[in-house]
Amino acid sequence: MTAPQDDRRAELAEALAAVRERLAAAARAAGRDAGEVRLLAVTKTWPASDVALLTDLGLDAFGENKEQEGAAKAAELSALRPDAVARWHVVGRLQRNKARSLVRWAHAVDSVDSARLVDALESAAAKAVDAGERTDALEVLVQVSVDADPGRGGAPVAEVPALADRVAGCAHLHLGGVMTVAPQDVAPEEAFATVWEVAQRVRVAHPHATTLSAGMSGDLEAAVAHGSTCVRVGTALLGRR
Numbered sequence: 001m002t003a004p005q006d007d008r009r010a011e012l013a014e015a016l017a018a019v020r021e022r023l024a025a026a027a028r029a030a031g032r033d034a035g036e037v038r039l040l041a042v043t044k045t046w047p048a049s050d051v052a053l054l055t056d057l058g059l060d061a062f063g064e065n066k067e068q069e070g071a072a073k074a075a076e077l078s079a080l081r082p083d084a085v086a087r088w089h090v091v092g093r094l095q096r097n098k099a100r101s102l103v104r105w106a107h108a109v110d111s112v113d114s115a116r117l118v119d120a121l122e123s124a125a126a127k128a129v130d131a132g133e134r135t136d137a138l139e140v141l142v143q144v145s146v147d148a149d150p151g152r153g154g155a156p157v158a159e160v161p162a163l164a165d166r167v168a169g170c171a172h173l174h175l176g177g178v179m180t181v182a183p184q185d186v187a188p189e190e191a192f193a194t195v196w197e198v199a200q201r202v203r204v205a206h207p208h209a210t211t212l213s214a215g216m217s218g219d220l221e222a223a224v225a226h227g228s229t230c231v232r233v234g235t236a237l238l239g240r241r
């Protein structure tokens with residue numbers, strides 16, 4: 001009989017191999033190098049023990065959508081794997097009053113969609129640096145909403161360049177690029193093509209802001225075809241939530 005941890009490790013290894021194969025095939029089909037597309041494992045609702053196993057399998061970037069859950073998991077992972085390299089991204093809607101605690105553990109916020117949130121993160125990151133709680137800038141992606149549905153978060157396309165400028169002007173934030181969640185009622189290809197254009201506009205103004213985070217378990221092929229440099233995968237790696 002095998003221990004449950006060994007079973008889970010094998011399950012995750014198999015799922016990871018399948019996701020990597022999908023990414024490689026999507027990159028090939030798009031004439032791109034698979035190395036251009038990073039994999040962010042979205043671990044929300046799954047235990048820190050799964051994150052630990054994923055670090056054993058070579059992953060180093062993890063996404064959470066709730067501040068408290070992410071903070072607890074990051075601390076648990078440090079205890080489980082003190083030597084593991086893990087970069088934590090917040091990918092969900094964020095209340096401004098969570099900014100101060102978030103900057104203690106998160107490396108990046110991928111879901112920034114308002115000027116007020118930019119300002120709250122800048123102020124929180126500055127305080128964290130002063131308090132010796134972090135040394136590096138907080139990486140920020142501006143979340144683009146293709147259909148301006150407030151339910152999924154994201155800023156309307158027209159507001160994205162100004163938000164990107166605002167992030168770039170903050171001393172304790174680092175503009176990484178843009179992120180999107182494809183709307184349910186639009187063909188993902190159409191949504192990703194729109195976001196690619198916005199990403200290009202941001203990149204012209206801020207040449208180092210090269211990240212385009214697009215694609216999840218169900219639509220990563222379409223996102224890779226439209227220039228995604230980071231896919232955020234939960235279900236296909238960890239199972240149904």
Ligand SMILES: *Cc1c(COP(=O)(O)O)cnc(C)c1O
Pocket residue numbers: 042044065091092181216217218232233234235236
């Ligand atoms: C949950 C989540 C994901 C992962 O979605 P899956 O369909 O499980 O791969 C990606 N991005 C965001 C913003 C999420 O909230």
